Amino acid sequence: TRTLRIGLIPGDGIGKEVIPAGRRLLESLPASLNLKFEFLDLYAGFETFERTGAALPEATVVALQSACDGALFGAVSSPSSAVRGYSSPIVALRKKLDLYANVRPVKSVRSPGAKQIDMVIVRENTEDLYVKEEKTYDTPQGKVAEAIKRISQRASSRIATMAGEIALRRQKIRKAGGTSIHASPLVTITHKSNVLSQTDGLFRTTAREALATARFVDGGVAVEEQIVDSMVYKLFRQPEAYDVIVAPNLYGDILSDGAAALVGSLGLVPSANVGEGFAIGEPCHGSAPDIMGQGIANPIATLRSAALMLEFLDEEEAAARIYAAVDANLEEGRLLSPDLGGTAKTEEVVEDILRRL
Numbered sequence: 001t002r003t004l005r006i007g008l009i010p011g012d013g014i015g016k017e018v019i020p021a022g023r024r025l026l027e028s029l030p031a032s033l034n035l036k037f038e039f040l041d042l043y044a045g046f047e048t049f050e051r052t053g054a055a056l057p058e059a060t061v062v063a064l065q066s067a068c069d070g071a072l073f074g075a076v077s078s079p080s081s082a083v084r085g086y087s088s089p090i091v092a093l094r095k096k097l098d099l100y101a102n103v104r105p106v107k108s109v110r111s112p113g114a115k116q117i118d119m120v121i122v123r124e125n126t127e128d129l130y131v132k133e134e135k136t137y138d139t140p141q142g143k144v145a146e147a148i149k150r151i152s153q154r155a156s157s158r159i160a161t162m163a164g165e166i167a168l169r170r171q172k173i174r175k176a177g178g179t180s181i182h183a184s185p186l187v188t189i190t191h192k193s194n195v196l197s198q199t200d201g202l203f204r205t206t207a208r209e210a211l212a213t214a215r216f217v218d219g220g221v222a223v224e225e226q227i228v229d230s231m232v233y234k235l236f237r238q239p240e241a242y243d244v245i246v247a248p249n250l251y252g253d254i255l256s257d258g259a260a261a262l263v264g265s266l267g268l269v270p271s272a273n274v275g276e277g278f279a280i281g282e283p284c285h286g287s288a289p290d291i292m293g294q295g296i297a298n299p300i301a302t303l304r305s306a307a308l309m310l311e312f313l314d315e316e317e318a319a320a321r322i323y324a325a326v327d328a329n330l331e332e333g334r335l336l337s338p339d340l341g342g343t344a345k346t347e348e349v350v351e352d353i354l355r356r357l
């Protein structure tokens with residue numbers, strides 16, 4: 001039996017309703033998987049900031065670094081006008097733990113006639129335009145602002161390698177009973193190297209090289225590439241064509257929000273922030289103050305985030321069980337939360353999914 005130590009960071013708003021659902025899910029996994037969990041309750045977010053003066057207390061960072069195998073992060077509220085001393089804890093965590101990849105699976109509910117979507121976007125999370133090296137200067141014609149777009153071989157190579165690993169793992173999950181529309185793994189490299197021949201050019205060639213290694217070739221991972229603007233077009237016209245997409249930071253940011261819009265509710269879309277040997281599962285939605293406290297938040301984004309975290313801890317079979325149970329709940333469509341047109345409470349959705357494990 002393997003024991004995994006999982007940090008739980010509910011954060012604010014509905015984060016405090018969905019993270020307990022994630023905990024219950026992990027505790028309810030079948031004993032035959034030989035998995036045990038130890039949970040650590042950790043704090044971050046706006047309430048934590050108001051209470052302690054730090055949005056991300058040092059104790060939380062230390063616990064994640066020294067006492068956890070993985071973590072689940074709910075959501076935090078960020079005030080729309082800047083508050084002195086407050087900055088987003090998840091952004092800080094990505095830096096402190098070098099969580100260099102943001103992974104976002106987007107999957108549709110299987111229903112007759114509807115477009116089938118089952119893709120995962122793997123976004124580089126440390127560089128590109130988001131290095132935030134900007135400057136503004138005056139010229140006789142007015143102000144000019146410039147930003148650095150930094151692409152490194154190291155970051156491009158490790159993100160492409162991660163995309164390849166994810167493609168291989170999705171194949172394993174399909175074999176372990178997860179449902180999927182794809183028969184074999186495909187990675188699509190996204191770039192705009194026809195215009196940005198040096199920066200995106202380096203991303204493209206480095207990613208191609210990383211994916212041409214024997215491990216991926218022998219594993220049957222096909223590789224294609226696509227220019228980002230035509231990619232957006234195809235993403236909306238033919239989303240079923242994509243399996244794993246790997247992209248530099250900015251394109252990945254835009255593509256992943258766009259792709260999430262294809263499947264209806266934010267309450268369905270999970271993500272993971274991943275580094276070397278560490279993963280934090282995190283639903284894509286925010287703290288949803290408009291529905292907090294009513295017990296009607298959709299827990300599925302969090303349950304899928306827990307499965308995604310387990311994938312990165314090499315527990316494919318447990319992940320496959322969770323994905324299949326969630327898919328079965330959605331396909332039956334009897335116990336759905338209000339964001340999906342149903343009337344079920346968070347608790348009832350969770351119960352239904354646990355029953356299907």
Ligand code: NAD
Pocket residue numbers: 014074075076077078079090266267268283284285286287288289290291296297298299301337339
């Ligand atoms: P939001 O994602 O919180 O909510 C957008 C809409 O989607 C709301 O109508 C909400 O009720 C609905 N929704 C979101 N998750 C849901 C779920 N699980 N079940 C059912 N409905 C759900 O985005 P927002 O309203 O723009 O932001 C609210 C707060 O969350 C802000 O303070 C914002 O800064 C923060 N936020 C945090 C994160 C994060 O922690 N990663 C992400 C986005 C927004």
Ligand code: MN
Pocket residue numbers: 253254257
């Ligand atoms: Mn974004």
